[in-house]
Amino acid sequence: MSDDRNIRAVSESQAERNEIIFPADANPLGNLFGGKLMQFIDLVGAVAAGRHARAYTVTASMDHLDFVGPVRVGELLILRASVNRAFRTSMEVxxxxxxxxxxxxxxxxxxxxxxxxxxxxxxGKSVEVPQLVPETEHQKRRFEDAGKRRELNSVEVKRKKELRASLAPDWYV
Known part of the structure; x- marks a missing residue:
């Protein structure tokens, strides 16, 4: 998109992963384990984030995950990842x-x-990431929605941090 290293288009970092589902990855009903699907999601998301940042990335959170339907043994799973918004050192994918x-x-x-x-x-020290330029209407909507989610999440993160600080170091509290 640009020679400016501080700006990248959404299309520059999109990632895709394809998996054929085998019995070793499935439960007794023949459906892909949810944890295995989470692993695939995290991996393809990390590729998109790494491409955008041109740096190593670590997963900070899985803010939302909806399991909509099962993935059965023998099916072709396709995962597509896209950076929705870049902040200072973090990115929502x-x-x-x-x-x-x-x-x-x-x-x-x-x-x-x-x-x-x-x-x-x-x-392991955080580094700044390039800003993101959404190009399509769909990307612009996702960009705006990511900002709203970040605002909502910041209140919850603060609440959890205060809660953790007030708890005794007993795991069973």
Whole structure:
């Protein structure tokens, strides 16, 4: 998009991952384990975040995850990730998971998630990330929505931090 290292378009960092689901990744009903789907979501999200930051990234939170439908053994899972918004050192990444019926070409939505990644250097210290330029109307909506989610989350993060500080160091409190 630009030679300016401090600005990147959404399209410059989008990532996709495809997985055929095998029995070892499934529960007794033949459905993909939710934790395995979370792993795939985190991995594809990290690729998008790393591409945007041009740095190593660490997962700060999985802010929201909706399991919409099952992924069955033998199905083709397609995960697409896109940076929704960049802040100073963190980025919100949206991931959408679909199943493709290879025979019909039909897609079925199975999960969506929002994750926050922080860019870090080799010592683990956070580093600034380029700003994000949304290009399409859809990207602009996601950009605005990410800002609203961040505002809402900051209140909850503060509340949890205060709660943790007030609790005794007993795990069973």
């Amino acid at each position: 949206g991931v959408k998971a679909m199943v493709e019926d290879i025979l019909s070409g039909q897609y079925r939505h199975v999960a969506s998630a929002y994750l926050t990644y922080v860019a870090v250097d080799m010592t």
